Amino acid sequence: MMNTTDFKQKFYLNRELSWLSFNDRVLEEATDPNNPLLEKLKFVAITSSNLDEFFMIRVAGLRHQKENGVTRKDIAGMTPEQQLQHISESAQHLVAKQYMYLKKILNALELEGLYFVKPRDLTKGQLEWLRDYFEREIFPVVTPMAVDSSHPFPFLASKSLNLAMLLEKIERTGDDDNDIDVKTAIVPVPSVLSRIIALPEDKERKGCHDFVLLEDVIRHFAQQLFMGYDLLEAHAFRITRDADLYIDEEDAKDLVVEVERQLKKRQKGEAVRVEFERGTSRFMQRFITQSLNLVKNDLYEIDGPIDTTMYFRFCGIPGYDKLRYPEAHPYTPWSMIQSHEKDIFSMIREKDMLVHLPYESFDESVVNFVMSAATDPDVLAIKQTLYRVSSRSPIIWALEKAAQNGKQVTVLMEVKARFDEENNIHMARRLEKAGAHVIYGLVGLKTHSKCTLIIRREKDGIRRYVHVATGNYNASTAKLYTDLGIFTCSDTFGADASAFFNLLSGYSDPPVWDSFLVAPINLRERCVALIDREIQHVKNGENGHIIAKMNSLLDSRMVDKLYEASQAGVKIELIVRGICVLIPGIPGVSDNITVRSLVGRFLEHSRVFWFNNGGREELYIGSADWMPRNLNDRVELMIPVKDTDCMHRIKNMVLKELEDNQKAHIMQSNGTWVKMIASENKVCAQEYFQKLAEQRGEQEKMTLKQKFEPYVPVK
Structure with a gap:
């Protein structure tokens, strides 16, 4: 077998560029003629969401390596610095293509009566309504921030949208010459307000549904924020920051406390990317980029509205079902239909059951499994690994109920699951309060396995019911991700599952597994x-x-x-x-x-x-x-x-x-x-x-x- 360095560099792709290729495949769905119009728009939004995480984690990590002088080459023969250069080139190309597709989609939406307009294009009636809306809803929330020798460049949260303002104040001296005073200011676009504002239907534009962006409204009425100044420039920009957690697990006395401490730092990580609205002056770009300690490769000029993730909610606009996929409902799992039993434990005893998500119901299978165990007087114990759970998780509710009913409940809750750390800690504490035993992950390892073990007393003795899956116990993603799960009460699987949970919860040495590969x-x-x-x-x-x-x-x-x-x-x-x-x-x-x-x-x-x-x-x-x-x-x-x-x-x-x-x-x-x-x-x-x-x-x-x-x- 060939395994030399030259071989690897010639026949292996770079991880980061391969990921960008994947995101490009996601973006291509925005042009697929099989996809309805609002679904195409959603793929544009997904592309942005994916890129955000990529920069916050992967690019941030490479920047750290470069700053620390790491020159080690990856599997494709590239140093961190070379990877950053190639990433910048590929990502710039991807973003340019993304906004080209977005323009086509927005133009097509206009043919359906959905318009994104600028305040300058509004009718008189619409503009009057918008002025009143600005004064009532927006003006009290907006906080303009001066940037000068007395007011240093403010800290701006990761992924927050902002307006960079260039202002001019002319002092009249009475002479022919006037003193011109140019100021810079930043206006954060409030994230607590809806970014897409629906305008009331105007009699001059019957049958049209008009929408305006929050940043455009603030920009249009900015004069009210800076009385006595002329507005020379107002352009949107957005910062992406390092969001990885750097946890010293070996020295941490309490892993949960350490994770919580690091979570507070996440929004304050170093900047790794800045997106500017096209038309932003070179002066303003240089001023902001230097203030963030970024270089030219970290700058992305956007030909359209920055951060297309705002379209996620818009894609659900009522009355336009024809522009979306037909609604897909999960159905009763085929394995359960074939069984003649109503009790899920009886079904599993009859034969192993397979569930194929999201086509088959997570609620009727997995949630039913855990909820039935929570209330079944013959169930003695429930053990489960949880990596990502939804904020309103029926699984958590069922485990709480089980613990309150006096059952032995043991949960390994992975508190290092990226971007779910806070939610998982909250859920784990809920379970502890209910009386469950919670293991907050393992030092040096993330627990990513998906396994549930239910121990039940039956007429012929103790029986163990096992569920193993490819996806998380998350009711939200169970409707969006394709996953497989198997229910069984096989003795060999039950014995392996018991040994598996003993390994997680105690000091047990790894056993000789019969079926489990761990x-x-x-x-x-x-x-x-x-x-x-x-x-x-x-x-x-x-x-x-x-x-x-x-x-x-x-x-x-x-x-x-x-x-x-x-x-x-x-x-x-x-x-x-x-x-x-x-x-x-x-x-x-x-x-x-x-x-x-x-x-x-x-x-x-x-x-x-x-x-x-x-x-x-x-x-x-x-x-x-x-x-x-x-x-x-x-x-x-x-x-x-x-x-x-x-x-x-x-x-x-x-x-x-x-x-x-x-x-x-x-x-x-x-x-x-x-x-x-x-x-x-x-x-x-x-x-x-x-x-x-x-x-x-x-x-x-x-x-x-x-x-x-x-x-x-x-x-």
């Missing part, structure tokens, strides 16, 4: 062994075949192993939504590897690993991507799918995604991506799964109707 203990080694087994099958004259679906493929050792398998003749089909540093189709290196990425209505989040094993197929699901952090620095969980029906359904799911020719992007041998949109024999996997769930839901209705329809005798 990172950082044995997950990597097992995955390597599974690939090696496919290589051996090829050497024995059999077919070697691997299909792997994940969010990101970044770990160099796993990529090396896939290259080795390809060179041995193993056929490898990868479905990688986001980062992928592996390059397929390189002669003599990755001829037998294909890589596709699915970007659609729902965020592809499930992880599935399918090995042919000489015809004795093995299939696994889990929480881990093939990234160093998942395999080395997190507690992850992967399980084999042993139930024949569950395995069959997952295989069909993966095969349908490999057929997709509407939302699939295919990676080329030069590392670029090409989107497939077929005009005939169309296959859109996400639409197929939604229709399948609908059909099964209709079957259930018909079955119930037949079951409860009164008998009418034939005359």
